[in-house]
Amino acid sequence: MKRAFGFLSIAGTVALLVAGSTAASAQTPPGGTADVRAISGAKAYMQAKGLTSLKLNMMMPSIFTAGSTLEMTIFEKETGIGVHYFEVGILQVQAKAMSEAVAKSGSFDFWIGDPISLPDLVEAGLARPIDDLVARGKADLDDIVPGFQEQARYKGKTYGLVADGDNFIMVIRKDLIEAPGEGEKFKAKYGWEPGCPDTYEQWYQLAEFFTRDPKGTGVPELYGAMGYRARGWGWRWWLQQFYAKGGMPFDDGMKPLIAGKEGVEALRDYIALTKFMPKDILGWATPQAYPFYAGGNAFSIMTYPSIAIAAEHPDRSKVVGKNKYCLVPGYVVGGKLVRRALQGYGNIFYVSNYAKHPEAAYWLSQYMTSKEVSARLVAGPNTVYDPYRKSHLTDPRVIKARTKEMVEIHLKNAQVMAPMILIQGAVEYNDALDLNVQEALLGKITAEDALKNTAAAWEKITNQIGRRQQIEGWKALKAAYPTKNVPD
């Protein structure tokens, strides 16, 4: 009896210990803020695995290295978990991720990607759901402006941590408007005081007025407008205009609606505005567009919010302090103004299902997206991370780097932020759209035909993937669309 009791008590103690240790490892790591919790979680992981140093493998889009590597080194110093990253061109992240989904080789533990690829990569089995880790680590998801985090979810599960709020912003040169005589001349011609445009028509007028070719060389010295028109990018700028017209890409049965009146008109406006842009804009993306605007060559630009860093850079910008940050313009629909800002990219930390150290990768991601570290990243001098947290609005570092006005406007724009088409096969849908939009831009086909072709291509894609699946996905995505017409 005594022996049995002794045995039971030993067994019981062992059981308690085991339960206790697993419970301990499933508990939230200590720390008042998400980044501290991430560090302690990481340290606990290392201890549990008996390691003193670890190198995670990461796939990183090239333009992120500058901003990110410093913070990762700090994390490594604290926890011993470092990163061995390989760079990929940003438009090749999808191809590489797909290749890994096939290879299942575990060649990277985590990566930074966009929301477009999420549905496909989940279906391909690459993206790991992280709800469990998010609950443990208590990542500050509440602080994120709603809408952003939605895009890191798919079919009810969370797959990534948002690191970047990429809804478009409109920037104009207030010094050019305030130059003597300009305001009056403009008002005389168009009938309103020049300033932030409310509608695309107003933007067109501003662009027309401010395209200056005084010597008549055919090459303007000042371009009225800038946006992206390059292959792989241009479609996003059209999509934003389409949304502002009240358009939706699909109806509830996944029938494409883009070839209707709204789509064609939006495309015509899109093409018309291009004539005030530099001729080479069809080959430009961020690395060409930003220095061009910051060099004072254009009156206005509609682009990613990181333009603020370039435009306000003390050393490299010629237009420091001359910029006015505006709400995105819209269209008047049914008597009411509708503004829409497209979340034109938006980088997310994803963890791979084939990662060798998924938990460690998660802790690093939580660290990088915590309130404190993300503020540092967003305010960094070479960064492409943009504000996405309410706390960024009041963080002095962010304000200093980007100006208070910009951060306010940016987060206001986020209130009317609409997502890109984030369903399975997204890359293919977007590519069909992009191709036709560019062909229309080049004048090879009419706007109507471009959208009709796109709609036909979209139907084919939907049928190939499976209409029922797509209807489900689209229904779920609709929740991410804004309900307001204009920001408060």
Next chain:
Amino acid sequence: MRRGRRSLFPLVRHALLLAWTAVTLFPIYWMVMTSFKHAGEWVTWPPRWFPHEPTLINYVKVLTPGTSTFELGRQTLKILKPIGDSLIVSGVGSLLAVVLGSALAYSWARFGTGGRNYPYNILSIRMVPPIVIAVPFVVYFVTLRLLDTYTGLILVYVATCLPYVIWMMLAFVEEVPVELERAARLMGASRLRVLRSVVLPLTASGLVVTFLFVFILNWSELLLAITLTNTEVSTLPITLNKFQSANEGRDYGPQAAIGTLATLPVVVMGFLIQKHLLRGFSFGLLRK
């Protein structure tokens, strides 16, 4: 009259040749010049044909260890590892291919190994566009644990350039008179001795030419390299490709430095063996 015509032709010839020289050298010249320019001089209107303030900073940026640096809108990738990886993969791959391919060429020429149509069948491998095999290759290599390894890429390169090696070496081997070999055998030399003392010296320049040719091919190869590597192996074309989407920085100076450095070893090699190159490319389709 005849004298007039004779003196006109050299001038015309020089004019035409100089024209193509200008076309050839223009991009190369521009690249080398850009590599010595600082950022302010890269894109100017009118373009600067000579740097007003030459600098070595691009080379410094590119050669210091690390993976990359990023200044606003501009990405600078480092080149030491890619050059090293390219040298390993192309060098070993080409060497292996030349050794195996020449031996096989000799074997076919002298013994008909593989059948009468073997070289033609082999050449048909070369007509397969690499994209065709890229996708299944990933699956296959993962199973064999060869993805993202030097061995894997080397094996692929050997397989893809063997057809050229065999064809080129065939021509050179056929130039070696069989009688010489037979005579040597009659005098008691072993086959290996014949190879070493008769065939090898006579095909030496052919070997060199073939090696250089496939080395260039492998050094420049992009598609298979991108598909089959991730972190461990990163060849030069992959690094250059990272520059090149509309999304990476137009960091012209360091890019030009990389381009110049990427080209230098091959150009030097080519210059050294130019004489052999010019003789070697008839693939056995002419006989003196």
Next chain:
Amino acid sequence: MTGLRRWLERERVFRWLPFIPVQGLFALLLLPNFLLLVYLSLLSWRITRGTWWNAAFTGLDSFQRALEDERFLWALARTFGFAAAAVPLELLLGFGLALLCRRHFRGRRFYTTVFLLPMMIVPAVVGYDLSMLLIDQGPFNQLLSLFTGRTITVRWLSEYTPAQLAVIGADVWQWTALTFLIFTSGLAGLPEDPIRAARVMGARRWQIFWHVELPLLKPVIAIAVILRSMEALKIFDYPMLLTQAGPGNATETVAVYLWRVGWEFARVSDAAAMSLVLLVAVAMYSLVAIRVLRRERRRLAEEGVA
């Protein structure tokens, strides 16, 4: 002789020794891939639809889709079009330059050195180098302006036809060096007797060229055509690097499109089926070329040199 050497000396071993590793390489590396490719093309598999070994067999569906895919057919046509434009140019230029450099003259060494340079440059370098040169405010347009006296600002990389010309131009710039090389070798290797005989019989220079030298060069021309066209059909580097297959799909070659379909759209089976269609197209062309080559070689072997 040691045992190993004696074993190597046996004819059987000696002749088959190199054959085995080479065939082994092909059998183990290339053959399974090809079989896998065929198998994948008979499914309708996407990377987002589970594993390929569980995917359902759908027979020729992927092929049907491939042949109905306009974008694929256009990419094929475009690729053959590029080759058809680039290769003859390279042949003519290479041949012309080789002819000009044929006899010895002062400075010949300089020219031949220079002409060989483009071949040695990594195509990726050519890609970005040219993109730097071809921007509308770039040095190439400035040169053109100098020559024509007007301000030229052709947007080589952001307009449809100029972009295609730019890609063709890149190929011609780089690979004329190879045709130059082949023809120089060819001209240098021409047998002297027939030429001397013709001259003795009083034939003029151009007659010798047209009736004696050119026919003797036919095999060399064949080889140049085959080599260059086989490679030209694969172009991937220049469109990818110069224009990202744009603007629109002006420069989307079939290699670029297949890359997209397979890796970006994740439609692996479709890519596999299209690959096989491409292979058939290229093979038809190449087999004709190889037959010509074989005929030339046989003729050479039989006729000897007259």
